[in-house]
Amino acid sequence: MNDKLKIAVIGSGGREHAIIRKLKNCERVLSITAIPGNGGIKEDVPCVDIEAGDVFAVTQYCKDAKIDYVVVTPDDPLALGMVDALAAAGIQSFGPVKAAAKLESSKIFAKNLMKKYNIPTADYHVFTESSGAIKYARECFTSGKKALVVKADGLALGKGVTVCFSLKDTEAALHAAMDEKQFGASGEKVVIEEYLTGPEVSVLTFCDGRVIVPMLSGMDHKRARDNDEGPNTGGMGCIAPNPFYTPEIAEICMKTIFIPTVEAARKEAAPFKGCLYFGLMLTESGPKVIEYNCRFGDPETQTILPLLETDLLSIMLACSDGSLKADMVRFKNEASACIVAASEGYPASYRTGCHISGIEAARSVDNVEVYCAGVKQENGALISSGGRVLCVSASAPSLEQALQKAYRGIEAINFENKYFRTDIGRQALRS
Ligand code: AMP
Numbered sequence: 183m184n185d186k187l188k189i190a191v192i193g194s195g196g197r198e199h200a201i202i203r204k205l206k207n208c209e210r211v212l213s214i215t216a217i218p219g220n221g222g223i224k225e226d227v228p229c230v231d232i233e234a235g236d237v238f239a240v241t242q243y244c245k246d247a248k249i250d251y252v253v254v255t256p257d258d259p260l261a262l263g264m265v266d267a268l269a270a271a272g273i274q275s276f277g278p279v280k281a282a283a284k285l286e287s288s289k290i291f292a293k294n295l296m297k298k299y300n301i302p303t304a305d306y307h308v309f310t311e312s313s314g315a316i317k318y319a320r321e322c323f324t325s326g327k328k329a330l331v332v333k334a335d336g337l338a339l340g341k342g343v344t345v346c347f348s349l350k351d352t353e354a355a356l357h358a359a360m361d362e363k364q365f366g367a368s369g370e371k372v373v374i375e376e377y378l379t380g381p382e383v384s385v386l387t388f389c390d391g392r393v394i395v396p397m398l399s400g401m402d403h404k405r406a407r408d409n410d411e412g413p414n415t416g417g418m419g420c421i422a423p424n425p426f427y428t429p430e431i432a433e434i435c436m437k438t439i440f441i442p443t444v445e446a447a448r449k450e451a452a453p454f455k456g457c458l459y460f461g462l463m464l465t466e467s468g469p470k471v472i473e474y475n476c477r478f479g480d481p482e483t484q485t486i487l488p489l490l491e492t493d494l495l496s497i498m499l500a501c502s503d504g505s506l507k508a509d510m511v512r513f514k515n516e517a518s519a520c521i522v523a524a525s526e527g528y529p530a531s532y533r534t535g536c537h538i539s540g541i542e543a544a545r546s547v548d549n550v551e552v553y554c555a556g557v558k559q560e561n562g563a564l565i566s567s568g569g570r571v572l573c574v575s576a577s578a579p580s581l582e583q584a585l586q587k588a589y590r591g592i593e594a595i596n597f598e599n600k601y602f603r604t605d606i607g608r609q610a611l612r613s
């Protein structure tokens with residue numbers, strides 16, 4: 183048997199571009215195909231134009247093309263059972279089966295699991311009708327609560343969470359989700375959560391169903407504008423490691439959150455194999471889970487993977503076949519920063535179709551990488567086609583140096599309506 187593998191990576195974002203650029207250097211890779219990829223990814227590997235969420239078509243393609251191993255990255259195909267479908271077709275993949283992906287695809291499932299296994303998280307109530315939810319919210323604000331968090335049960339393109347600082351805002355969020363069906367069936371049931379405060383940390387981990395190995399911690403910047411103003415986005419930049427996530431806190435998280443979650447998933451759903459992402463808040467009463475994601479984060483992946491020293495494909499294969507060991511995962515003892523260049527107006531309305539230049543100039547700086555997201559090719563030119571267009575990642579011995587390089591890289595890139603936050607990493611530097 184050929185020891186080298188034909189790989190397919192499912193997805194079309196900057197995260198997938200970072201995974202592909204890392205996999206390209208792995209020993210056992212014979213070829214990589216992106217499904218569907220994007221215009222920037224196409225400069226690295228062939229792209230096949232099948233929608234990431236089309237489980238049937240992707241599985242059929244992988245069978246026909248004799249793909250050996252599939253990296254399923256986005257939440258939708260995971261929730262739809264792409265890993266299960268590929269397994270039924272005899273193809274191994276990186277990612278959880280549908281039952282384990284429920285940790286992300288149902289907030290109610292995740293919250294109930296945390297409660298049952300005493301995994302620290304915000305207090306919560308589940309509602310299936312807006313009248314009951316509004317009655318509860320009124321009681322909370324009357325009794326002096328300052329804020330509540332409304333979460334749609336299902337996947338909602340990252341928009342299903344609303345932090346509400348008044349009864350009026352809470353009512354509006356509940357009506358939109360439950361009565362007006364803003365998120366379709368995903369919002370028919372909601373969780374109302376206690377509002378927590380503290381620094382946020384993203385911890386992505388590799389998991390083989392039993393063994394869980396954390397990657398470097400990260401700090402995402404979710405709001406659109408500087409000083410954490412503006413609406414929530416998919417993420418406008420990230421730094422790693424996160425200075426708030428000390429070794430002591432990491433040890434607490436391993437004992438009280440990571441290991442119990444893996445055990446709970448195995449007992450309540452299915453062994454979790456893949457990347458399990460913990461969105462944590464470091465509250466005064468200890469670290470608590472804000473959310474689980476069953477996949478690599480974006481832009482965390484573009485920030486963290488450049489520092490991975492060991493072989494990504496070997497780690498992924500070990501996750502899939504249950505042979506993961508802690509020493510397979512080793513990172514450079516450096517800092518990394520990633521700045522997202524978006525189209526002005528994102529996440530609401532924004533222009534697309536703008537010509538992009540300067541990517542090679544940015545990449546010419548040592549340890550600077552450019553990963554494309556909302557980018558397509560037209561007559562050989564790169565054109566913006568989405569809200570988050572691309573990101574620039576840089577690593578260096580210190581966070582300050584990494585940030586300087588990443589900002590130099592983003593300045594080298596040009597497209598009309600380019601917008602980026604100018605304060606990525608500022609809170610981390612101040613700490
Ligand atoms: P998510 O879409 O689940 O990533 O949540 C978006 C953001 O909402 C998180 O990054 C937090 O900043 C905020 N958030 C979610 N849950 C809570 C909570 N219980 N208390 C305070 N903020 C929260």
Ligand code: GLY
Pocket residue numbers: 402416417475478479480481482
């Ligand atoms: N950066 C947040 C996420 O990937 O969900």
